[in-house]
Amino acid sequence: MTPLKTKWVIISLIFASCIIAGVAVIGGYMWSGSSSDAITPGDQTLAPLQGSTEKLILESGFPKAPGTVPLYKVKSVETIQEVNEKLSLTVKNRIPTADEAPALAEKSLEAYGGLPDDASLINAIPLYRVKYNVTTGTEVEKYPVRTQVRYIQNIDGYPVFKAGISLMLGENGEILDIYKNWITAYEKSGESTVISAEDGFKKLKEGKTSAELQGTIPTGSKVSAIEFGYYYDKKSDDLKPVWVYKTIMGTETEPFNLYVDAMA
Amino acid sequence: MKSHKRISVLLCLAILCVFMFPVSAYQFSMTNVENYDSQTDLYPDGTSSHAYVYNWLTGQGWSQAFYHVDTSVDDTDFATSGGGLNNADFHYHYGHGDWISSVGYLDYSNYPTSSLVRTEVYKKWGTSLISANKWVVLDSCWALLDLQWGGALKHSHGILGFASLKYSDPTLTNTFLDNCITYDYSLYTSWRSATQSVLFEDGTQVRVVFDTEDQLQNDHLPGHGTVASSEILDDDTIYYDYWYT
Numbered sequence: 001m002t003p004l005k006t007k008w009v010i011i012s013l014i015f016a017s018c019i020i021a022g023v024a025v026i027g028g029y030m031w032s033g034s035s036s037d038a039i040t041p042g043d044q045t046l047a048p049l050q051g052s053t054e055k056l057i058l059e060s061g062f063p064k065a066p067g068t069v070p071l072y073k074v075k076s077v078e079t080i081q082e083v084n085e086k087l088s089l090t091v092k093n094r095i096p097t098a099d100e101a102p103a104l105a106e107k108s109l110e111a112y113g114g115l116p117d118d119a120s121l122i123n124a125i126p127l128y129r130v131k132y133n134v135t136t137g138t139e140v141e142k143y144p145v146r147t148q149v150r151y152i153q154n155i156d157g158y159p160v161f162k163a164g165i166s167l168m169l170g171e172n173g174e175i176l177d178i179y180k181n182w183i184t185a186y187e188k189s190g191e192s193t194v195i196s197a198e199d200g201f202k203k204l205k206e207g208k209t210s211a212e213l214q215g216t217i218p219t220g221s222k223v224s225a226i227e228f229g230y231y232y233d234k235k236s237d238d239l240k241p242v243w244v245y246k247t248i249m250g251t252e253t254e255p256f257n258l259y260v261d262a263m264a
Numbered sequence: 265m266k267s268h269k270r271i272s273v274l275l276c277l278a279i280l281c282v283f284m285f286p287v288s289a290y291q292f293s294m295t296n297v298e299n300y301d302s303q304t305d306l307y308p309d310g311t312s313s314h315a316y317v318y319n320w321l322t323g324q325g326w327s328q329a330f331y332h333v334d335t336s337v338d339d340t341d342f343a344t345s346g347g348g349l350n351n352a353d354f355h356y357h358y359g360h361g362d363w364i365s366s367v368g369y370l371d372y373s374n375y376p377t378s379s380l381v382r383t384e385v386y387k388k389w390g391t392s393l394i395s396a397n398k399w400v401v402l403d404s405c406w407a408l409l410d411l412q413w414g415g416a417l418k419h420s421h422g423i424l425g426f427a428s429l430k431y432s433d434p435t436l437t438n439t440f441l442d443n444c445i446t447y448d449y450s451l452y453t454s455w456r457s458a459t460q461s462v463l464f465e466d467g468t469q470v471r472v473v474f475d476t477e478d479q480l481q482n483d484h485l486p487g488h489g490t491v492a493s494s495e496i497l498d499d500d501t502i503y504y505d506y507w508y509t
Contacts, residue, residue: 081461085453089481122465127507129477134415135500148507150465164465166509179460212304212432215361215405246467249429250363250409254508256429256467 055219056205056247060226062197065262071192072155072239074232075185077163080112080178088146088168088176091129095144096169098124104173105149109165111175115151116182119165122150125254127168146176153182159229161244161257183232183239192241193264197226200243200260210242210259221249223258231259290486291329291396292321293352295337297359301374310358312434313403317356320441324487326353334373342370342380343388343397350389350397353486356437361404361426368410370402382413390420393494398422399451399483403437405429408471414502419494421479424455427506428469436462448488452480456507463509473504480505 096104101124109115126147131140146168153163160183168177195203201223203209210231225246230239241262246255294317298310314331322328329352332341337359341348349355360371362379372378390397400416402425407413409427417423439462443454452472459470474480478492480503 081457083449083453083457085449088456089450089452125508127505129480129503129505131477131501131503132411132414133501134412137412140501145505150508152465161466162464166460166465168507177456177460179457179464181464207304212306212309213405213429214306214359214403214426214432215363215429216303217429218363250406251366252409252428252469254467254469257465 055217055221056245057220057222058201059222059224062201063226063228065194065196066158066228068191068193069158069241070156070188071190071241072186072230073189074183074237074239075187076183078180078182078184080180082175082178084176087170091143091145092171093144094171095126096124096147096173098126098147101126101147101149101169101173104169105167105175108167108169108173108175112178112180115165116153118154119151120154120159122152122164123254124149146170155183155186155230155239159227159244160232160239161229161242161259162232162234181232186239189238194228194241194262195243195264197228197243200262201226201245204243204245204258204260208260210240210261217247218250221247223247224255228262289396290321290324290326290354291352292317292326292354292356293329293341293349294318294331294356295341295358296331296333297337297371297373299334299373300360300371303360303371303375306359306432309432309434313356313358313437316434316437316441320438320445321354324445324485337372338378339380339384342385343391344380344384346388346391349400350391350395353396354399354401355397356401356403358403358437361402361406363406363409366410368407368413370404370407382407382410382416385416386412387415387418387498389416390418390494393419393496395419398491398494399424401425401440401455408473408504409469411473411502411504414473414475414504415500417473417475417502418498420475421483421492421494422451422472422474424451424472425470426468427471428467430463430468431466433462444485444488448484450481450489451483451485452505459509460507466509468509469506470509471504471506473502475502477503 106115129143129145149167151165153160163183166179170176223245227244231242243260243262245258296310298306343350362369370380398421400423408425440458443449475495482490482492
């Protein structure tokens with residue numbers, strides 16, 4: 001082979017390698033299946049809080065503990081997750097007000113079997129898109145996007161945290177997104193004595209939340225309400241008794257749920 | 265004359281390679297602070313989150329630019345002096361966050377001695393139109409309650425994060441990337457759907473911050489839908505949406 005031919009062979013090989021590598025890489029991008037190699041995280045019971053809890057101001061009285069409550073194992077759950085990606089993202093002419101939204105949500109839920117009898121309304125919040133100037137630190141414009149309506153399930157008259165319905169409503173109350181986790185069957189697995197709300201608060205101040213937080217509770221955060229209920233632990237299918245300290249933090253107007261294990 | 269021909273051919277090949285290889289250029293990076301000197305440890309949640317990021321994105325042909333953990337995470341990862349996350353199209357940060365006097369912090373492992381504040385990264389993400397970085401996830405509490413984090417977006421497109429406390433749960437990472445890749449949802453919808461599903465009714469405020477409204481509505485992971493163009497002239501404005509879990 002002449003030196004000239006050898007050079008051309010080398011160049012051709014480089015070119016062919018590029019094509020093969022390119023095709024392989026593009027092939028990798030075209031693949032859109034699930035990642036079967038994803039490592040499943042270790043089992044946790046309730047998620048841990050990521051922060052300290054020593055800066056809480058109590059603005060609510062302590063409710064009476066229920067004494068002894070049944071423990072339950074969840075047997076079946078109705079799960080619905082639907083997203084209207086296009087409509088959810090667009091700016092609307094108007095969105096339902098917080099007062100209008102619950103009635104509209106109930107009507108729209110008829111297409112999903114209606115609002116269950118054991119549901120109670122958490123709240124309705126109109127949500128906006130905001131154009132914000134980072135130099136002046138001011139809102140330039142605000143556009144209506146959707147109104148969120150949230151319901152929680154009740155069992156034995158107690159709220160079940162992590163079981164409920166979260167809806168996003170459009171201009172006329174039509175459902176844009178729906179997330180429903182509704183316990184449809186459960187059976188008694190035992191019973192437990194419940195600690196007092198005062199003892200639960202002591203645990204909270206010691207940082208003994210049922211789940212790990214990824215941040216610090218700001219100084220001056222206010223516990224606006226305290227509720228006893230069950231926490232639906234999807235990993236174990238248990239309904240776990242909890243005290244929930246609903247806390248307003250920072251510039252927030254909506255409370256965050258701080259869960260504390262209520263079993264004695 | 266012959267050598268000119270050879271140079272021309274080699275140049276053509278080089279140009280061809282440039283066009284063949286951009287797809288393979290997609291890179292991700294991750295910072296994971298899960299062990300703290302004076303805060304609650306989050307191990308192994310950050311490690312699990314990284315496993316999800318790594319497996320989903322390498323499965324799509326992406327490569328990992330860097331993965332720094334605990335004490336090896338510092339300002340340079342966040343492009344305070346160039347490089348860092350600017351070398352990757354997608355960056356995922358996991359760890360504690362804090363909010364003091366209206367300033368959102370990302371906590372390093374020896375916090376409060378060291379942390380990252382938004383002033384350190386002002387206009388530093390996507391420093392040029394050819395910078396790789398497009399998106400940053402801040403999987404920690406509080407940072408995006410401080411909207412000045414949006415000032416980090418020079419030519420980068422968006423930040424996905426939280427404006428309140430949140431509970432740690434690595435299945436959020438998995439669900440988010442599953443939404444992006446399996447369902448071809450936009451990054452915004454993927455984040456909204458994942459947070460609604462995993463942090464269901466905790467009362468977490470979730471936010472997305474994008475440089476332009478077009479990016480907010482249309483950005484997808486490459487190969488899974490459109491990616492809006494980068495803002496050519498930085499107008500100092502951002503768009504943000506929020507919702508509650």
